[in-house]
Amino acid sequence: MVYVMYLGDTSPSSFVRRGLGSELGARRAASHLFPTRAARRMNADKSSTAFELSVWPDPTIIASVRRFVAELCGRVLADGDITARVVVATHELLDNAVRYATRDASRIRVELHHLDRDVGVVIATKNRIDEDRGRELRRRLDEMRASSDRGAYYRALLRRAAEGVEGAGLGLGRVHAEAGLDVSGRFDDDSVLIRAEGRFVPTRGPALR
């Protein structure tokens, strides 16, 4: 089922580039926004749920989106652990997207996919950014990618954040380490698409209902 909260004027395909594997990749290819043919295909796929939302830079809306995601995951996932991962990642990615947006609306897309025994999660945000933030973000993502140990990387990040280092990237680090999602970025002239994805084995019950 596809929930479309708001349709922005940016190509939805820009949200969806890389795959978790062929299975999710194929699903992702079908996850363009309603009312495209691809969205209708995904709409017929009862094992996937997705929504996209466009928000103006208002920090107070982040909690509303987080609560909606928690409610949605509570209904379609039978797993509190995966729900918590999605909620944390949604909050931190949207928080960054809203906080650093230079203009226009920020966008977020959340996808939940039933993949045999696993649940596939994709969360993507897109927003306009200035050059300084773009450079900083690239550096943080490169650092994250170069790290071979999520736990060690996060502990170092926590220490930096505790010492008051501005722009320590704690939010992204939290998505990477606490939510356990792989985080990547794609930069255009004045915008950035941040994408977090992962697969998780449900602890009990069906992955999606």
Added chain:
Amino acid sequence: MSREVREIATPELVTETEVRSGRIGVRLVGSAESVTREDLAAYLKAIDGVAVETEAAEVVFDLRALEFMSAACLRAVLAWLLEGERSPRYVARFVSDAKNHWQRRSLASLASIGGERVRID
């Protein structure tokens, strides 16, 4: 309510503080959003002052009514823990809700910085 500590009373987050002999109890109610970060940092600084003044052995944070804590507020708690690490005088105990999975992970993060000073229930 403590006379020494100014409670947080925002639409997002409310604190309830109880100062007893040797122990300070803090109940966080609501959600610690990014916009609450400065309030939380100021509050924690005040708690540290009272803990030192009253020679409290522990500060107990009851998080069971805390819906969520943003990274911005997590950072405020981390800074507070690190500050206390320089002159450890009391233990910080966190009482969590096992059903709130994010609490387990985030508290483990705090413990990795706070070391022996941090206890998680």
